[in-house]
Amino acid sequence: MRHSTAIEAHHFEAMGTSCSLFAVGLSRTQLLQGEFWVRVLGARVTRFSDRSELAQLNRSEGKWVDVSAEMELLLREALRAHELSIGLVNVAVLRSMIAIGYTRSLAEGPSDIAIESARPAPVLPEVLTVGHRRARLAPGCGLDLGGLAKGWMADRLALQLGSNVLANLGGDLRACGEGPAGDGWPVGFGGSTVMLRDQGAATSSVRRRRWGDLHHLIDPRTGLPSDSGLEEVSAVAATACDAEIVAKTALLLGPGLATAYCAAHAQAWWFSP
DSSP states (O other): OOOOOOEEEEEEEEEEEEEEEESOOHHHHHHHHHHHHHHHHHHOOSSSOOTTHHHHTTTSOOOOOEOHHHHOOOOOOHHHHHHTTTOOSEEEEEEEHHTOOOOSSSGGOOOOOOOGGGGOOOOOHEEEETTTTTTEETTTOOOHHHHHHHHHHHHHHHHOSSSSSEEEEETEEEESSTTOOOOEEEEETTTTTEEEEEEEEEEEEESSSTTTEEOOOTTTTTTTOOOSSSSSEEEEEHHHHHHHHHHHHHHOOOHHHHHHHHHOOOOOEEEEE
């Protein structure tokens, strides 16, 4: 069977990162609609806007808050990530993000740093309760959905766009279908190229989003930026969100335990010390 090699591509900046959409058999208009979806949903789940759904939950002080269907699903995914990662992927790290000065997009530069106020993150299921179209967050706690949201959104977007697409949101990507030549979608992975079919991939790194001696990847056990002995981990898994969870968990575990964790949860992986 002959496969089409005509790829429609669209690149844009959103959620503070570079995004790319690739598809076979779709129009540019359809990919532009994908960008619009990313921008609309991204504005609702960001912590950098006082008007976002996440900001409303973060300042709710223990009260139940009505949430959209998408936010409910994303919060449930955060709870699943916490369980799958043995507590290392913990979105309840907002206090630490504020302490290290990451209070706005890094394009605007870090704000005042008060590293001494950083604390270990609370156990997520103990402070976050999710019901049908509503959620409750314990007083004094705050969430940063960060990379988890990008992976979750990449999965949903790829499935919405079509049967032969690749959605890459800041390095969290989901490949669906056979790719343009029938052998998968080519993706750079650890210095080589892998072909992905109905799989996700993600990279967790402390090399980007740095300022001074600080970076954005918080170890919830300490409340401080990770110093695990690994600087970058890439993983391939069934979905982009799963790959994001595995890559971040492995990086936080460090070289001593990362291989065993990835062997149990990833289809392929790559480390950089």
